[in-house]
Amino acid sequence: MDEAKRIVTDIKNGTIKPIYFLFGEEPYYIDAISSYIEKNVLADEEKGFNQVVLYGKDVTIDDIVANAKRYPMMADRQVVVVKEAQHLVRTIENLTSYVENPQTTTVLVMCYKYKKLDKRKKLYKAVQKAGVLFESKKLYENQVSDWIRKNLHGRGYSISHKAAILLTEYLGTDLSRINNELQKLELVLPKESEITPADIEEHIGISKDYNNFELKKAIGERNILKATRIITYFAQNPKDNPFVLTVTLLNTFFTQLLQYHGLKDHSPKSVASALRINPYFVGEFQTAARNYPMKKVSGVISALREMDMKGKGVGANVPSQADLLKELLVKII
Numbered sequence: 001m002d003e004a005k006r007i008v009t010d011i012k013n014g015t016i017k018p019i020y021f022l023f024g025e026e027p028y029y030i031d032a033i034s035s036y037i038e039k040n041v042l043a044d045e046e047k048g049f050n051q052v053v054l055y056g057k058d059v060t061i062d063d064i065v066a067n068a069k070r071y072p073m074m075a076d077r078q079v080v081v082v083k084e085a086q087h088l089v090r091t092i093e094n095l096t097s098y099v100e101n102p103q104t105t106t107v108l109v110m111c112y113k114y115k116k117l118d119k120r121k122k123l124y125k126a127v128q129k130a131g132v133l134f135e136s137k138k139l140y141e142n143q144v145s146d147w148i149r150k151n152l153h154g155r156g157y158s159i160s161h162k163a164a165i166l167l168t169e170y171l172g173t174d175l176s177r178i179n180n181e182l183q184k185l186e187l188v189l190p191k192e193s194e195i196t197p198a199d200i201e202e203h204i205g206i207s208k209d210y211n212n213f214e215l216k217k218a219i220g221e222r223n224i225l226k227a228t229r230i231i232t233y234f235a236q237n238p239k240d241n242p243f244v245l246t247v248t249l250l251n252t253f254f255t256q257l258l259q260y261h262g263l264k265d266h267s268p269k270s271v272a273s274a275l276r277i278n279p280y281f282v283g284e285f286q287t288a289a290r291n292y293p294m295k296k297v298s299g300v301i302s303a304l305r306e307m308d309m310k311g312k313g314v315g316a317n318v319p320s321q322a323d324l325l326k327e328l329l330v331k332i333i
Contacts, residue, residue, distance in 0.1 A: 001150065004029045007132060008036050016041060016077070018102040019131025023112035025138040028175035033134065034081055034109050041079050041107055050078035056087035061094040068098060068106045077105045085112040092123060099126040139175065142278045144168045148178065152195065155186060159195040161280060166197055169213040169249070170206045205240070207233070212241075212249045219250070219332055220257075220288035231329055235322035243311045243324050250332070251304045253288075254297055260285045261294040303331035 007020075020037065022030040042051055050072045054064060064082055072078040085092070092112070102108065108131075117124050117133070127133050139147060145164035152159050171178050181204050185195055188203055197208035210233035218226040234241040256275045260266070263274055266286070272279040292300065307328050310319070319327075 001029075001147065003134060004033055004136075007033055007134060011037065011041065016107060017131040018104055018106060018108060019099055019127055020107070020109045020134070021112065021117065021127045021131065022110065022134045022136065023115055023117050024134075024136035025114055026136040026175060027113045028179065029134070029136040030111050030113055031176065034083070034111050037079060037107065037109055038081055041077070042075065046072075046075040047079075049073040050075045052078070052080045054080065054082045056082060056084040059088075061088060061091050064095070064108070065098045068108045069103050070106070071103075072105050077107055079107045079109070081109040081111070083111045085110045086115045089115060092117075093121055096121075096123045096126050099123065099130055102130055139173050140276045141168060141173055142272065142276050144173050144175075144178070145278055145280075147175065148182070151179070152182060155182075156191040157186070157189070157193055157195060160197065163195050163197045163200055165278065165280060166200055166206060166208065166211065166213055167204075170204075170211065210234070210241075212246055215246065216250060216253050217284055219329075220253070220284050220291065222291045222333060224329075224333055227329055227333070231325040232322075235320075235325055238321045243321050244308070246325070247304055247308045247311060247328070250328075251301065251308070254292075254300050254304065257285060257288050257292060258294065258297045258301065260289055261297065300332050304328075307331065 010016075020033065022033055024030065038051065038053070052067050054067065059082070064080070067080050070078065082088075095110075098108075116135070117127075119125075124133070145161070145168050148164045148167060149159055167178060167181065171181065185199060185203055189195065189199060193199075200206050201208045210230050215227060215230045215234075218230060234243075234246065256277065259275055260271060263271065265271075268279055268282040271277075271282045271285060275285070277285075307324065310327075311324050
């Protein structure tokens with residue numbers, strides 16, 4: 001996030017490079033930087049003749065270079081944005097000769113999503129020298145709630161810890177999807193509001209009491225009554241709570257619990273680092289470890305794999321979601 005902000009700040013201050021090569025597993029920042037360049041480098045009246053958007057699946061490197069070598073019309077510079085540039089992976093090194101001698105009046109933006117640029121190759125070194133290289137790395141799940149808080153702080157909002165965790169549990173690590181949901185909250189909540197689980201339930205539709213986050217916690221505590229209430233709710237709302245997602249999240253939890261049992265150092269900081277979880281969850285693992293010894297955890301993981309196959313109809317007809325959930329809970333607890 002900090003590096004992306006620095007790139008945007010440099011552009012705002014007039015430090016504009018001829019090449020921006022944006023690559024990596026997380027598309028959110030690639031889209032954010034390229035969108036900012038599209039909207040702000042040229043004045044609106046200059047864009048008609050001097051801004052071109054190309055798509056990697058439709059063009060060659062020669063097409064890109066031909067566009068980049070054009071001179072601007074009635075403007076100081078032109079902008080050429082290549083989206084989905086990852087489709088050019090086999091020929092991307094052919095861009096090196098242009099990057100080594102770029103058109104100074106062109107801003108070329110390469111959006112190379114879900115791929116890495118080989119640091120050993122000439123193109124990487126050439127871009128490093130002539131322009132801006134930005135790698136957008138995928139966040140680990142334990143980093144997402146902090147990202148949500150920082151993102152909202154920049155927009156003039158705050159969020160409770162549980163609400164941030166709830167969003168992460170429901171939306172995963174897809175920052176673009178999370179950002180879309182945060183924008184929905186902005187439309188209905190006044191500035192300087194603290195976003196709560198109740199806000200998320202009302203405006204996004206994630207139940208604050210009946211979700212996989214609460215189910216995982218109830219199972220870890222061996223709270224059979226609470227877990228039964230949650231799976232009953234899931235059975236009544238199958239579209240919003242798909243069985244495959246529940247099994248996947250529980251499998252991740254028990255796999256991490258198995259790792260927890262194998263750790264020599266059970267201090268919160270060490271556990272959070274080893275399991276790549278938010279420190280907020282360490283207490284849950286401590287409780288679950290007391291309720292599920294290592295041998296039991298191994299059995300639960302095997303049962304979860306069996307239930308995952310059964311839920312997909314392997315070897316038998318697919319039972320109802322209600323029956324699957326009941327059997328799942330019995331096998332675990």
